[in-house]
Amino acid sequence: MIDARGLVKCYGDKVAVDDLTFEVKPGIVTGFLGPNGSGKSTTMRMIIGLDAPTKGSVTVNGRAYADHPAPLHEVGALLEARAVHTGRSARNHLMVLAATTGIPKRRVDDLIDLVGLTDVASKRVGGFSLGMGQRLGIASALLGDPATLILDEPVNGLDPEGILWIRNLLRSLAHEGRTIFVSSHLMSEMALTADHLIVIGRGRLIADVSVADFTRQASSDLVNVRTPEAERLRALLVGNTVHVTATSPGRLEVIGLTSDEIGDIAQANSIAIHELVPHQASLEEAFMELTRDSVEYHTTVRASA
């Protein structure tokens, strides 16, 4: 459980995070979305106390991260795959972190096996690929068997197999009742992994909704129809609440009717339908729609300031 209240972070004049309030609940995967530079990483850094908020506060399971006696057991974080000394081996890196809080040696080996770094565990991290570094970062995040996981762009640099593995890992962890907070700019990835979304743009909260609601809200009820009798169908469909536009010969865009209703009307009038496609906005499109608004909003604010 992560609880952020009125979080603000300024770097000089620049407001990186602007009055963010949200909760991240246990047992589900919560996606943290926003375009590059929207304040996702800064927010995550504030959760584990790397950066101090300019205003506001954030707690993990009721306490500031630094006030937990066993921080690694409370929160596991992957903020940057490169938060590692390049001259140390992967195993030694994990051993060094484990030592701070009394995590047994055996667990370090278990995690090295889990993330698939067994063969390179005694090699210096400097020679690791981005994907291997990411796997080491995930092993260090899981080290303390934490109740909460915070992962900043965990699929960066991973191959498709690795991405699938992360997706399963996150869902498995959520299944065990842990709190999973994962940022990404890959909307398609979030659609497959997350249950809930927190969307920010320019440091401000834009949406705090379930993935299903988010997609539903954003999708218009537009239906694409292809028929040889476009003119006749159009005349039949058009009405007070129904808009029909002919996009090209034989093609119509209908707003205000479901595809079922259109199909029924066509059948009742013996009009052949070659294509009937309800347009469901993808998470990607919904996200672009939302963040574009936020950018415009902020531009206006700036102009008036």
Next chain:
Amino acid sequence: MSTIELLSPIAIPMMSADESAKLRVTQNRVVRSEWMKMRTLRSSWLTLGLAIASMAGIGIIISWSTANDWANMRPRQKARFNPLADPLSGLFLAQLAIGVLGVLLIAGEYSTGMIKASIGAVPRRLPVLWAKLLVFTSVTLATMLPAALITFFVSQKLLSAQHIQTTWSSPDVARSVIGVGLYLTVVAALGIGLGAIVRNVAGAIAVLVGILLVLPVIASALPQTWGDRVNKWLPSNAGQALMSLGSDNTTLSPWRGFAVFCGYAAATMVVAAVLLKRRDA
């Protein structure tokens, strides 16, 4: 709530309730972690090896060559030779190696990004700084004091061939030899403090060299009345008073000088601690 099925759940190794109940960050555990950090980097061994080699190697070479060449040396050279101070002159190079290693141990974490993992694991932060200080000053004392002792005794053995040696019980000797170990231990603390303040390896090394080596050179260009007043208070001059032979008004008394040097190091550590606590990592 879940709309996506779990295809192939991954078995994440869990800790037993017993094990996880014992998890807790303690200063002792952080010290153990810092000790492991130091041991597991090649640069630590190289730099520490360089410090020992400078300390012992230079002194022994000086003593060996002096003993061999004694018959051919001019009277003035013979008069200038000091059987205590000359064999200990490796100190001037060793202090750089020790200071640089102190800088590396902390600024190296900033340059690689490791500091984020360190502070993430110990978010109260200060235990990390204290642990680094304790580990590295202990390692320095435990290696450099023996190195100074070995240098001294091997050198006296070599010099005894020409009957120009001194003895442990002679005035200034014990204090100077042990002083080398103590001085370098404080240099170690200075390196840690500067590394934590500057957070950049090259920058912190430049400051370290500036304080230990360049300041005395600049101060020596001052007019003599000024120089006599200022010089003795400079960190390295104050610290090296511990190895002085006899005393005059251009140096502080040995233990007073050492106390001043410790004061500089302590002030550096206080600034480092305040900044570590205040700044974003």
